[in-house]
Amino acid sequence: MKGDLVLSKAHLSYWLRQLRKEADLIAPLRSMAGDIVFSSVENIHDIVADCPANLPSPKEFLFPQMDEMYRFSPKGVERPAKNQKRVIFGIRSCDMSAVGLMDTFYGGRYEDDFYVERRKNTFFISIACNRPDPSCFCIGLGTGPFLKEGFDIQLTDLGDRYMVQVGSTKGRQIIKGFDHIFRRPKKADYDDQYEANLSCQSKFEKRITLENVRQKILAGEVPDSFWEGVASRCFQCGGCVYQCPVCTCFNVVDWKETAEKGVRMRTWDACMFKGFTKMAGNVWPAEKVATRTKRWYSHKLLHWPEQSGKFGCVGCGRCGVTCPGKIDMATVATRLEKKD
Amino acid sequence: MKDTAKKKNGNRGELYTPVMARILDVADMTSDVKLIKVERPKDFSYSPGQFLMASVWGAGEVPISITSTDGVHKEIELCIRKVGLVTSALHNLKRGDLLGIRGPLGNRFPIETALAKDILFVAGGIGLAPLRSLVNFVLARKSDFGRVAIIYGSRNPSEVLFKDDLRNWAEKGMDITVTIDRKAEGWKQHVGLVTEFLGKQNIPIKEGYSFICGPHIMIKNVMRDLTLMGMPTAHIITTLEAHMKCGVGKCGHCYMDGKYICTDGPVFGYTALKKSGAFKT
Numbered sequence: 001m002k003g004d005l006v007l008s009k010a011h012l013s014y015w016l017r018q019l020r021k022e023a024d025l026i027a028p029l030r031s032m033a034g035d036i037v038f039s040s041v042e043n044i045h046d047i048v049a050d051c052p053a054n055l056p057s058p059k060e061f062l063f064p065q066m067d068e069m070y071r072f073s074p075k076g077v078e079r080p081a082k083n084q085k086r087v088i089f090g091i092r093s094c095d096m097s098a099v100g101l102m103d104t105f106y107g108g109r110y111e112d113d114f115y116v117e118r119r120k121n122t123f124f125i126s127i128a129c130n131r132p133d134p135s136c137f138c139i140g141l142g143t144g145p146f147l148k149e150g151f152d153i154q155l156t157d158l159g160d161r162y163m164v165q166v167g168s169t170k171g172r173q174i175i176k177g178f179d180h181i182f183r184r185p186k187k188a189d190y191d192d193q194y195e196a197n198l199s200c201q202s203k204f205e206k207r208i209t210l211e212n213v214r215q216k217i218l219a220g221e222v223p224d225s226f227w228e229g230v231a232s233r234c235f236q237c238g239g240c241v242y243q244c245p246v247c248t249c250f251n252v253v254d255w256k257e258t259a260e261k262g263v264r265m266r267t268w269d270a271c272m273f274k275g276f277t278k279m280a281g282n283v284w285p286a287e288k289v290a291t292r293t294k295r296w297y298s299h300k301l302l303h304w305p306e307q308s309g310k311f312g313c314v315g316c317g318r319c320g321v322t323c324p325g326k327i328d329m330a331t332v333a334t335r336l337e338k339k340d
Numbered sequence: 341m342k343d344t345a346k347k348k349n350g351n352r353g354e355l356y357t358p359v360m361a362r363i364l365d366v367a368d369m370t371s372d373v374k375l376i377k378v379e380r381p382k383d384f385s386y387s388p389g390q391f392l393m394a395s396v397w398g399a400g401e402v403p404i405s406i407t408s409t410d411g412v413h414k415e416i417e418l419c420i421r422k423v424g425l426v427t428s429a430l431h432n433l434k435r436g437d438l439l440g441i442r443g444p445l446g447n448r449f450p451i452e453t454a455l456a457k458d459i460l461f462v463a464g465g466i467g468l469a470p471l472r473s474l475v476n477f478v479l480a481r482k483s484d485f486g487r488v489a490i491i492y493g494s495r496n497p498s499e500v501l502f503k504d505d506l507r508n509w510a511e512k513g514m515d516i517t518v519t520i521d522r523k524a525e526g527w528k529q530h531v532g533l534v535t536e537f538l539g540k541q542n543i544p545i546k547e548g549y550s551f552i553c554g555p556h557i558m559i560k561n562v563m564r565d566l567t568l569m570g571m572p573t574a575h576i577i578t579t580l581e582a583h584m585k586c587g588v589g590k591c592g593h594c595y596m597d598g599k600y601i602c603t604d605g606p607v608f609g610y611t612a613l614k615k616s617g618a619f620k621t
Binding site: 069070072077079105106109110111112113114248249250251252253254256260262264266269271276277278279280281283285295298299302303306307 | 354355356357397398399400401421423424427555556581582583585586588589590591592593594595596597598603
């Protein structure tokens with residue numbers, strides 16, 4: 001099947017149920033505590049398809065918070081298999097764009113095989129956003145609310161049906177054999193999609209152009225005292241880093257289960273933590289909080305564009321939700337944009 | 341085609357899997373520094389300036405510069421100071437044990453830019469280890485270069501490393517200045533910081549090239565002083581160290597001013613460092 005398609009909402013659960021026969025299905029589910037998180041689906045009807053935009057990103061399914069790399073024992077070293085096929089349903093455009101950035105980062109000259117193996121076996125069904133959170137600002141970055149490229153399957157909610165766009169070979173693979181539930185779009189479907197996109201675009205409360213901020217920093221208009229001000233409000237909790245769908249830093253630790261055997265694992269790490277750059281001999285490049293906050297922002301606002309032409313931020317706004325000091329990307333960027 | 345290129349320049353499929361190599365010799369150099377000689381795996385060819393991740397299962401991995409020279413030394417030699425958990429585990433290894441190695445990693449010294457030129461090496465403490473690889477490389481091709489000199493500073497006489505090499509280099513015609521920080525009994529060579537000896541070698545500062553490694557503060561001061569003495573920044577090259585977990589530009593720990601010390605370095609020219617804002621003087 002080529003071109004756009006339409007799927008009736010009545011057929012969604014059938015499609016997902018069939019896909020789940022061959023893959024682990026991950027989708028937004030309501031947890032026991034009441035919040036909505038991406039988890040492995042047992043009952044298709046538990047999926048919260050119209051969940052709010054700012055639930056935690058599914059980055060941990062590609063880059064787990066704790067990832068066993070090797071198991072070692074006197075017998076030798078083993079690598080746990082990571083080839084389980086997965087379908088992630090309900091990922092938002094911003095997070096899908098972040099996956100694209102992670103692909104760039106973990107690929108390249110040194111290909112991270114742990115990431116690449118998982119990525120190869122992961123299929124995405126993303127949802128074009130129709131309910132941006134007040135914290136969202138993807139619209140200024142082109143990373144949402146809907147995507148033109150960089151997705152497998154993109155759904156747009158048209159009320160009783162979805163517009164289905166196929167954006168990759170993987171996307172074609174997961175609609176293959178389901179001709180009977182998809183139909184060709186009519187003019188009315190395209191009209192509704194246009195309406196949906198337009199209405200979503202009007203709902204954004206934040207309008208931020210990171211390019212303006214980048215230009216100000218490049219022009220040397222942001223003194224170190226600004227970053228010291230930011231740092232004075234930083235709790236060094238690492239929340240921004242953990243919530244960020246683009247942040248990829250990790251630590252590696254060897255965990256001994258007995259005297260002889262154990263696990264080498266990697267865990268998420270945060271450059272906001274004090275010991276992140278500490279070296280033997282007490283050399284400490286980023287000992288000061290201001291160095292660390294500046295470093296985080298410089299990486300996202302200057303070095304990402306320099307290295308890949310894209311900002312290291314997708315405007316998901318989660319750092320704004322999580323930061324107790326209100327020094328998140330949107331707040332800092334807004335201050336810098338207005339700064340004379 | 342693309343795959344071959346990747347294999348040549350980057351990983352061989354498993355980026356973080358160390359190769360287990362046999363330790364052929366362990367020698368005490370000082371009270372806390374050991375020289376570990378490791379059997380070289382078949383496809384392990386390296387250049388001066390590169391490093392590897394040394395791995396002990398159960399303790400972890402650390403970046404260690406390769407102090408031997410491909411083509412000069414048969415084994416891979418690692419000069420390791422005991423400073424923490426992993427280096428302590430490395431110090432516990434004995435001849436015959438297996439050591440995990442991952443590499444060679446990082447870039448190399450751009451020694452071809454200094455062909456036919458005079459070269460000044462400046463080393464402080466264990467900073468001699470990465471430079472030793474280059475010194476032996478240069479001395480093995482001495483006719484390709486001009487005059488060669490080294491200023492090597494240690495805290496005290498008991499911490500002077502590679503004494504055999506220093507003697508050997510002197511015999512090959514290298515101008516050697518060994519200095520210690522403060523006067524010590526029985527010490528007959530120089531006393532003072534390495535910066536005090538810059539310009540006292542037979543190396544014309546304005547045309548010469550310098551390769552520097554040592555503590556951060558030493559590197560910074562040597563680079564500044566050489567610049568003030570008239571050495572062009574393009575002739576000043578150093579190698580940096582950083583906290584690293586991966587060595588291949590992924591873990592983020594060594595990230596500094598838009599560069600990964602592991603993949604963009606560890607060797608950096610002063611021109612680039614000045615531009616990036618590091619080592620502001």
